Amino acid sequence: MNRTENVAKNLTFGVISKVFLLGATFLVRTLFIRILGAEYTGVSSLYSNILSLLNLAELGFGSVLTYELYKPLKDNDEETVAALVLLFKKIYTAIIAVILSVGLLLIPFLKYIVKSDLNQQDLLIYYVLYLADSVASYFVAYRTMVIEADQKRYVINLAEIITKFVMYICQSVYLVVTKDFLGYLVIQVVFTGIKNVLLHAASLKMYPYLGDISKEASKVQLETSRIYKNAKAMCVTKLSTVILNQTDSIIISMLLGTIYVGYYSNYYMLIVYLNSIYNIIVTSIEASVGNLNAELDTQKSYGVYKKIDFLIFCMNVFCVTEYVCIVQDFIAVWIGDGYIQKMSLVAALMITFYLQQAMNTVVTYRQTMGLFEATKKVYPIMAFLNIVLSVVLGVRMGVAGVALATGLSRFFTSFWYEGKVVFEKMGHSLSEYLTKQLLNGVFTVVTVLMAYWLVSLISLGGLIAVIIKALLTGLIVIAMLFTVYHSSDEWKWTVEYIKGKLW
Structure with missing residues (x-):
């Protein structure tokens, strides 16, 4: 397909997925607030921001590596694509290790960040589950980059709509029946794993040569110096952007109290929905x-x-x-x-x-x-x-x-x-x-x-x-x-x- 057809297909699937997912997300969020209240809402938003900061370990490699794929995919250069994916796999293995390690090291400091009347032991368990979900999201990142750089974002959207829509239904039913935050988080981690499995299978079906990337990659010598130079620059950009966008909840919690994060997050959640509409356009093009x-x-x-x-x-x-x-x-x-x-x-x-x-x-x-x-x-x-x-x-x-x-x-x-x-x-x-x-x-x-x-x-x-x-x-x-x-x-x-x- 040409570029215009790819944009149209990505856009169509993006719109369909967002319509379903925004509706389901809104339902879950409404039930969450009404059943669990502002305190849990604040904790949820705060932990999400903390984990976004931990995701700095990704250092912006995603954008740099995706950029490196544009030309070999345009030229149908399978050996270079395989070599890049092998490099990506090594990088993301290190990223997972860093996020997990730093995330666990932060546990003793949570009591200084989270100002809440909830049970401290429960707050710790919730944090560990958020950490697990964050780490799990990186296991197939090096493969999904190929799908996205090849102008086939609609495949990723399809996997997301299947897993998240079912996940939101399960979470809604669970909240109504049990009013339990712990099980709600467990469901989230499980479905992140299911999405990883679907995307892994899709990448192998679409690009069979990625099944044995070591063999294909051996034929190519990459210019890793340029890649790492760009990655270092993107690292600075990524670090700064996350500090810009993901510290508001932490500062509000420390200055005013975690409950105010809950009030703020209700307004900000609607902005997240608006951002997702923009993302349909941006990721499609x-x-x-x-x-x-x-x-x-x-x-x-x-x-x-x-x-x-x-x-x-x-x-x-x-x-x-x-x-x-x-x-x-x-x-x-x-x-x-x-x-x-x-x-x-x-x-x-x-x-x-x-x-x-x-x-x-x-x-x-x-x-x-x-x-x-x-x-x-x-x-x-x-x-x-x-x-x-x-x-x-x-x-x-x-x-x-x-x-x-x-x-x-x-x-x-x-x-x-x-x-x-x-x-x-x-x-x-x-x-x-x-x-x-x-x-x-x-x-x-x-x-x-x-x-x-x-x-x-x-x-x-x-x-x-x-x-x-x-x-x-x-x-x-x-x-x-x-x-x-x-x-x-x-x-x-x-x-x-x-x-x-x-x-």
Whole structure:
């Protein structure tokens, strides 16, 4: 299949999987909060963040190794692919050992991080299960990279939808019947193992030559020096990004208490759902963009960049506006008025969310162009700035300050610098990138304020208010986008593309 067909197939499977999984995840989350309460919700979110930090042992090898696969897969070079997979296997074996070791060494320090009234022995068991689930996810990573780099992300999506959908059903039934957090976690670990088995079998069926990678790999001598150089650069990027995105719950827990992590996580969980929608687009196109960039045609790459970036921008306006306009009503209907937080938290979360998603296309191009070394310097600055701002703003503004610090740290560092690197690589200037981002940002702010003012005139409450406000907000966003952008080439291309897929 050509790149467009691969993107379409990946996108189709991605949408189907997310529709099913988001519905199932939402059901489980609702049952979790209603049955186990804010304390367990806080512990769950906190442990997830801690394990995300432990996953730093992966050091960003995934992006680097996937980049190395684009050209040999494009050239049908089975020997080089096999040699790379063998290298990946060795690397990920070491990664698993590091994560497990560091994770166990952290156990004595948990009492200083987790401020909870729950039984300490139970908290320890929960942590060990989270650790086991995290480690298990890496056992087939070196094989799934080949599937993804070969523009067949839909295979991974299929395995995920089968295992996770069944897992969520089992977890829901278990929670209703037993109200037990321990068994809930055990089910999660078991289904992670089942997914690994399915992906392992799929990779062998699709690439039979990977069954004996040692034999195939012996025919090729890899340029490991370049791979490790890029990996070191990506290590810095990965470390800094995780510190940026995964320390909020830890800082909130230490400054304000673990229960506030639970309140924060309810709002953040909805953002995770929005991120998963973006991930459908990004994961569907990333391998195809990598395949395109392997041709080294910067003019063609830039043309595709503008189309993808416009699509991401439209999604950004829609998601941010919808979130601001309906989240408070939604939280009240979903889990009750007692979980509603100040509007300042909503604003802080959306500023941070918008800046992250506005960089989606730039980050995709940076990774698929192999520009790992060029951007590594700015990331440690971003991570350090985030820690400082999180503490300072957290003390002054509470939870909203911690959330806002993440966005401000990104804005003053990687937001402009990565754009500079990628645009210069494609023969364009930083000023062109910043001008486009500024115009997009102004349009988004105006749209959000207009929509929020109009929906605030609706005096209804309950679920009917959420539905009406969501529909009205969507119409406002579409009207604004059409009014301003209907004559642009990117708008016309997007409309024609959608028509071609629907009719």
